[in-house]
Structure formats: C-alpha cells, structure tokens
Amino acid sequence: MTPVFECSHITKHYGAKAALSDINLTLEPGRIVGLLGPNGSGKTTLIKLAAGLLTSTSGTLTICGERIGPLTKSKVSYLPDKDYLSGWMSVSQVIDLFHDFYENFDRVKACEMLNRLQIDPEQKLKTLSKGNREKVILILTMSRSADLYLLDEPIGGVDPAARDYILQTILTNYNESGTILISTHLISDVERILDEAVFLKNGTVSIHSAVDDIRNQYQKSVDELFREVFAC
Amino acid sequence: MLKKLLKKDLTATSRLFVPMLLVYVTASLIAKGLLELFISAEPETSGGGAISLLFILSAMYAAMFILYLFACILMTVIFIIYDFYKTMIKEESYLTHTLPVSSKQLLNSKMMIAFFWQCVTMLVTIVSVLMFMAGHINVEQIKEFFAPVFREIPHSYLILSAVSTVLSLICGTLTFFASMAIGHLNGKHPLITSIGVYTGIRIVMNVSSAVFTVFFFYNKLKYTISSASYANRHVTANIYVNYGNYIWNILSCLCTAALIVFFYWVTQYIFAKKINVE
Amino acid sequence: MPWNFDPGRPIYSQLLEMIRLQIVSGRYAPGEKLPSVRDLASEAAVNPNTMQRALTELERTGLIYAQRTSGRYVTEDSDLIASAKRTIAREKTGVFLQEMKQLGYGPEQVTEIINTIDSSENADQNVSDSDAEKK
Numbered sequence: 189m190t191p192v193f194e195c196s197h198i199t200k201h202y203g204a205k206a207a208l209s210d211i212n213l214t215l216e217p218g219r220i221v222g223l224l225g226p227n228g229s230g231k232t233t234l235i236k237l238a239a240g241l242l243t244s245t246s247g248t249l250t251i252c253g254e255r256i257g258p259l260t261k262s263k264v265s266y267l268p269d270k271d272y273l274s275g276w277m278s279v280s281q282v283i284d285l286f287h288d289f290y291e292n293f294d295r296v297k298a299c300e301m302l303n304r305l306q307i308d309p310e311q312k313l314k315t316l317s318k319g320n321r322e323k324v325i326l327i328l329t330m331s332r333s334a335d336l337y338l339l340d341e342p343i344g345g346v347d348p349a350a351r352d353y354i355l356q357t358i359l360t361n362y363n364e365s366g367t368i369l370i371s372t373h374l375i376s377d378v379e380r381i382l383d384e385a386v387f388l389k390n391g392t393v394s395i396h397s398a399v400d401d402i403r404n405q406y407q408k409s410v411d412e413l414f415r416e417v418f419a420c
Numbered sequence: 421m422l423k424k425l426l427k428k429d430l431t432a433t434s435r436l437f438v439p440m441l442l443v444y445v446t447a448s449l450i451a452k453g454l455l456e457l458f459i460s461a462e463p464e465t466s467g468g469g470a471i472s473l474l475f476i477l478s479a480m481y482a483a484m485f486i487l488y489l490f491a492c493i494l495m496t497v498i499f500i501i502y503d504f505y506k507t508m509i510k511e512e513s514y515l516t517h518t519l520p521v522s523s524k525q526l527l528n529s530k531m532m533i534a535f536f537w538q539c540v541t542m543l544v545t546i547v548s549v550l551m552f553m554a555g556h557i558n559v560e561q562i563k564e565f566f567a568p569v570f571r572e573i574p575h576s577y578l579i580l581s582a583v584s585t586v587l588s589l590i591c592g593t594l595t596f597f598a599s600m601a602i603g604h605l606n607g608k609h610p611l612i613t614s615i616g617v618y619t620g621i622r623i624v625m626n627v628s629s630a631v632f633t634v635f636f637f638y639n640k641l642k643y644t645i646s647s648a649s650y651a652n653r654h655v656t657a658n659i660y661v662n663y664g665n666y667i668w669n670i671l672s673c674l675c676t677a678a679l680i681v682f683f684y685w686v687t688q689y690i691f692a693k694k695i696n697v698e
Numbered sequence: 699m700p701w702n703f704d705p706g707r708p709i710y711s712q713l714l715e716m717i718r719l720q721i722v723s724g725r726y727a728p729g730e731k732l733p734s735v736r737d738l739a740s741e742a743a744v745n746p747n748t749m750q751r752a753l754t755e756l757e758r759t760g761l762i763y764a765q766r767t768s769g770r771y772v773t774e775d776s777d778l779i780a781s782a783k784r785t786i787a788r789e790k791t792g793v794f795l796q797e798m799k800q801l802g803y804g805p806e807q808v809t810e811i812i813n814t815i816d817s818s819e820n821a822d823q824n825v826s827d828s829d830a831e832k833k
Contacts, residue, residue: 220745239518241697262520272514288424289519360740380744400708409705
C-alpha cells in the first residue's frame with residue numbers, strides 16, 4: 189500500500205538556521221499520528237511543506253506517491269495555526285468556496301455540524317468569536333474526506349470544553365482510510381486519540397512509535413516521556 | 421477551475437473597486453450638475469462681476485474632483501497590488517496556495533481580473549468625459565478636432581498604438597506581480613524586498629528604453645516630438661507617419677511582449693517551485 | 699466525558715478492563731449488542747484503532763463475540779460472566795489485602811474491620827463500588 193506521507197532526507201534552511209535536518213518519516217493510511225515537540229522544533233515547517241506552502245531546501249516529500257502539486261492539494265485537508273480566511277466572507281460564502289474547489293467536501297455534513305453549534309451561516313467571519321471561528325474552520329477541514337489531514341495545533345489556546353469538542357469532532361468525522369497528523373504540544377489531551385507519536389527535537393525525528401508500544405516500553409505515558417525527552 | 425478562481429478574485433476585488441467607482445460616478449454627476457448650473461448662469465458669474473460664493477465652492481469642487489480622478493487611477497493600481505499581496509503572500513495565501521490549482525491558474529485569474537478592472541475604470545472615465553461634453557460639444561466638433569490626425573495617420577498605426585497600450589498595461593501589472601513574487605522569497609521582509617526589486621526592475625526598464633530610443637532615433641533627432649498642441653497638430657501628424665517611429669513602436673511592442681512572457685514565467689515558477697510563505 | 703486512564707499502561711488494555719467491568723456489572727446484559735467501535739471510541743474519547751484492539755483482545759476471553767455483519771455481542775454464557783466477575787473480585791481483593799498488609803493488618807483483622815463498617819454503613823459500600831465501575 190502506498191504510504192500516504194513519505195519524507196526522505198528532508199532539510200529546510202532559513203538562512204543559516206536549519207529548521208528541519210534530514211527528516212525521514214513514513215506514515216501509513218488510516219492512522220492518527222501526533223507530531224510532538226516544543227515550540228520551534230519544526231512541526232509547523234514540516235506541515236507547511238506537506239501542505240505546499242514551503243519548498244524544502246533538499247530531500248523529497250510525497251503524498252500518496254505524488255510530489256506536491258494541485259493533485260496532492262486536493263487530497264490534503266489543512267488546518268493552519270492561524271486565521272487565514274477573509275473576515276468579510278460569511279460562513280455560507282466560505283462553505284460555497286470549499287464546495288466549489290474541493291470535490292471531496294461534504295456540504296451537508298458541514299452545514300449540519302454548524303447547525304448543531306447554532307452558528308448562523310449568514311454571519312460574517314469577523315463577527316464570530318475566536319472560539320467559534322476556529323470551530324468553523326475545523327468543521328470545514330474535517331468535512332472533507334481527504335487522504336491526509338494536517339492539523340496544526342488544533343487545540344492550542346482553546347478552553348477545555350472546546351478542546352473536548354474539537355477532539356470529538358476529529359474522531360467522529362475523519363475519513364477512516366485517511367491519516368490525520370496532529371501537531372501539538374498539549375500531549376496529555378491528545379494522547380488518547382493517537383495511534384502513533386512522532387517526537388520532533390531540534391528539527392530531527394527522535395522517536396517514531398505506536399503509543400501503546402511507548403507505554404509498554406517506557407512504562408509511562410507519551411506525555412510523561414515527552415517531559416523527559418524535552419526537559420529543559 | 422479557472423472560472424472558480426475568477427469568481428473568487430472578482431468577489432474579493434469588487435469590495436474595493438465598486439465603492440471607488442460608485443463614488444466616482446456620484447462625484448462626476450455632481451460635477452456635471454454644477455457645470456450645467458454655471459453654463460446656464462454664465463452672464464452673472466463670469467467676466468468682471470462679483471464672484472459668488474457658489475462659484476468659488478464649485479471651483480474647489482472641480483479641483484477635488486479632478487484630483488479624485490487621478491486618485492482613482494492610482495487606486496486601481498494599489499487595489500490590484502493589495503489584493504495580490506494579501507491573497508498570494510500574506511495570511512490568505514494559506515488558503516490560496518492549498519487550493520487544488522496550479523500557480524499558472526492562480527496567476528491567470530489575477531491578471532484577467534486586474535485587466536478587467538483597468539478597463540472598467542478607463543471606460544467609466546471616458547463615459548464621464550463624454551457626459552461632461554454632452555449638450556455642449558457635439559460629435560461634429562470632436563470629429564473636426566481629430567480629423568487631421570485620422571487623415572494622416574495610417575489605421576495600422578492606430579491599431580499598433582492600441583495594442584501597445586494594452587501590452588503596457590499587462591506588462592505593468594506583471595512587473596508588480598513578479599516583484600512581489602521575488603520579494604516574498606525573503607521571508608523576513610517581503611514587502612521591503614518587493615519594493616526594492618520593483619524599483620530596480622523599473623530603473624533598468626526605463627533606462628534601457630531611453631537608451632534604445634536615443635540610439636534608434638540618433639539620425640532623426642531633428643524631429644522634436646513636442647506635445648500635440650492644437651496649432652502643431654499638422655506637424656505632429658507628419659512625424660507619426662515617419663516609418664522610423666513605426667518600426668520603433670513595433671520593436672517596443674515586441675520587447676513588452678517578451679517582458680510579459682518573462683515576468684509571467686518568473687512569477688508562476690516562483691509560486692510553483694520556490695514558494696516560501698511565512 | 700472522556701474516560702480516565704492510567705499513564706503507565708497501554709490504553710487498549712485499560713479499555714479492555716473497563717468494558718469487561720461494564721459487562722460483569724450488568725451495564726451490558728448477556729446477549730446484548732455492543733455499540734459500534736466508532737461509537738464506543740467516541741464515548742471514551744479514544745482512537746478507534748485502540749478501541750478495536752481492546753475489543754479484539756476481549757473477544758479472545760470469550761466475553762464478547764463478533765457476528766460478521768452485525769457487530770459485536772456480549773456472550774450469552776452467564777456462567778462465563780459470573781466467573782469473570784469472580785476473577786475480577788479476587789484480583790481487586792488481592793490488591794486490597796496487599797495494601798492492608800503494608801499497614802500491618804492481616805486477613806483476620808481486615809475481616810473484623812469489614813464487619814464493623816458493613817453493619818453501620820451498608821448502603822454506602824455499594825454506592826462507592828458502582829462509582830468505581832463507571833470510571
């Protein structure tokens with residue numbers, strides 16, 4: 189089976205500084221993977237490379253065996269860490285936009301989820317609260333049946349109830365043959381939904397293992413292991 | 421996909437252009453109204469008599485209106501640059517560059533929308549000028565004014581001028597786009613770098629053009645291409661018929677076309693293969 | 699509300715224990731159909747693959763079985779359930795007695811304490827038991 193994400197000797201330099209050094213990482217379909225590391229470890233850089241917002245200094249990266257391009261972008265659903273939609277658009281306009289450009293977007297499902305949150309589709313994005321805006325974007329991202337979901341810090345800066353909602357939404361709405369890559373530093377919240385954990389330290393992969401194996405091998409949770417590995 | 425991109429870009433840019441144009445249309449209607457008022461009341465306000473307050477205010481309004489007209493031309497350029505910068509380089513680029521489209525398609529849409537709005541603005545300006553003339557200057561007078569020009573300049577040259585104008589417009593837009601594309605490669609200071617690159621390109625383009633023109637017309641410097649003042653219109657018409665000018669114009673068009681191809685390729689290549697969005 | 703887990707042990711084995719507890723305590727009756735893997739995973743707020751692994755392991759104990767198209771069911775064998783219940787009780791008691799031993803109480807002294815508590819607070823013991831099961 190073609191791996192959904194395959195990184196080979198990926199290096200990304202910003203001037204003299206190497207954000208990523210010689211990353212080799214393969215992800216199989218149908219897994220929920222945590223990309224774990226402290227701020228500045230290169231998580232966002234790796235995700236942006238996969239999303240097509242950056243090009244690597246060297247190395248190859250393929251999604252479902254294809255190089256990054258319009259085809260991979262149709263297979264990848266990306267949730268960035270920042271606000272990236274035009275504030276003047278209404279929720280329904282954004283839904284139309286996703287519907288126009290993405291064949292694998294389930295409009296009915298998205299509308300249903302928005303309904304349940306009682307978000308008025310005619311509201312402009314800039315008038316929504318920060319929490320609601322993030323939920324809307326999450327719903328849009330998870331309403332696509334993609335082969336690879338890239339979620340960059342989906343629960344950072346969000347209250348615990350919203351965190352539960354977000355994790356629930358991720359669990360119940362993803363395409364089971366697809367893979368989800370969640371980058372976060374809030375590991376204890378996310379650990380229970382992960383199949384595998386990838387530790388990214390100073391731009392290199394220090395551990396890539398199934399969560400159950402980590403618990404068996406190290407006799408501690410991924411969160412506890414993380415605190416050890418990344419102790420200051 | 422291109423149609424969807426066009427729809428997206430058109431919706432986004434309309435928010436900027438439509439208000440600007442609506443204000444222009446309203447302002448010109450008001451100006452026209454004032455003009456009519458003065459032409460009908462002329463004996464009282466012109467030539468020696470007491471200058472009414474209305475006259476002064478209207479003169480000020482007319483000045484502001486003309487400034488606004490120039491501002492619109494400037495705003496057209498600024499809006500196009502602003503839209504490109506926001507959607508291709510700043511936050512919204514996270515959406516634009518993850519859409520399942522090629523960078524060529526993105527660029528095509530941007531160019532077509534830019535050209536569209538440039539045409540709309542030009543059209544609106546021409547219509548407003550005609551509106552000012554309406555009722556006071558008829559078609560015959562216009563024809564008489566331009567007659568010598570049309571009589572002595574071959575039609576092909578006029579077509580060439582039109583083509584040259586269009587090419588310059590497109591080239592101008594692409595120069596901005598290419599500068600921004602190159603500028604964004606510098607992740608820390610994309611804006612300053614873009615401005616620097618643009619300035620550099622412009623200087624090179626203008627200097628090369630001036631050098632080439634002087635070179636080309638070295639033998640023919642005796643023809644001073646002065647402004648087509650009403651008295652000299654016959655002389656000017658003669659100059660245009662000179663084939664040297666003709667060839668220069670064709671070469672100029674070819675150069676502009678080559679620049680268009682070059683800038684287009686640079687921009688789409690950068691966003692396809694070297695993208696570096698912060 | 700997501701279920702709580704012990705950090706030091708794999709999640710799937712803890713899920714296995716929790717569902718087993720739900721079966722022996724009667725939350726799922728013998729022969730009853732279990733919710734789908736996705737629903738159970740959603741309820742526990744865990745990865746469906748992890749829940750799947752837990753259920754597969756549980757199948758091996760015989761407490762549940764899989765019907766190819768219609769899902770998983772609790773066994774109708776009530777003896778098996780009762781025996782599992784006893785095993786769990788023995789395990790928990792064993793752990794408890796160990797802890798008591800650390801305090802210096804042998805089994806006879808523990809029995810005495812139990813009798814004292816039992817006679818005065820009969821109902822409370824049961825309530826705290828079912829609280830522990832729900833967790």
